[in-house]
Amino acid sequence: MTRRRRCSIASPPFSPGSDMGQRGFTLLEIIVATAILAILMALTIGGWRSVQESRSRTDEQAARLAELETTMTFFTRDLMALVNRDVRDEYGGLKPAIQGGAGSTLPLELSRAGWRNPAGRARSTLQRVAYEVKDEVLVRHAWRVLDRAQDSVADEMKLLKGVRSLKIRFYHPGRRWVEDWPPPAQGTGLPPAALPLAVELTIELEDLGTIGRIFRVPG
Template identity: 30%
Template structure:
């Protein structure tokens, strides 16, 4: 009968233990590396999301800062105020005329344009009219500026209170034309995002 050397058997056990420890260390290192990569990717995603939000808020701010006293006509020929919006409507929107339309070719055209913000399929959409007085919806360009938006609401500050729509038909003794050209003191926009929750931004416009 053959006898195994005790020292040899002990050495084999040591080798097996060493292999097991090495495998455990490798698995642990892989898990730590994956966690680090996941953390980095999460941080990068958060940074990208915040940057997207900041760009959208800056876009709205720049538009409102260039608010223009110009009424327009829609595709039905209806005269629309320089600024209008409605929180209580089924389709909440904010629409106004602004200065500063880009004209890189220096063409003989107006520097004003009509823009509208509204919510469509969880996207905050910025609509831009090709001309001030459009004759069809084909003259409206739409571009999403923010994804993952669950709610979009607008309110208007007037006479020391926030109101749900603008313009109001009962502003003093003003006639229809004056009502169309008056502006509120500020616009408040409330957004609810699928990952960041509710955000509120107030844009002062002056005395309203």
């Protein structure tokens, strides 16, 4: 009896040099992968830019609000320190303790107390200040003397940008708002008064619209 020998055909072992090992990526696969990578990079850069722009807008808004708050602080301090002290202008004319409104050169001008003197200089603690809008910028003027000479110059401080208009009204002790202070001597039916009871401030801004505030005047 003849014994049959089983024969098996072994698969050739995988070798780095075979066709399977050299196949790699096709051109289409490379193009698709590159496109996906480009999309991911674009999304990442776009998201980063969006975050940066949002942060920049937030910082600008915060700075704007801080600028507005500083402006209101100056108005509050000046009006709360208002004193009944008339002054002389550079031409010798008499100016009341507070004046302003639609018919005045400066929307608001007043005498105030509490001018700090940390260096102990020989000067008064009273000060004359004023507000006006120049080239859409709200400016605060502060004179170093009450009764000015022709060479007296005010120190200017820029408080707020983008100001379209500044309107001031005054609340008369006769219980009525007036557009100018001092009010006209005739035609108003109001008794004479040195100081108003309150001052209304209305500022129109390019970005924030109209903002109003009423300041009570000490009396």
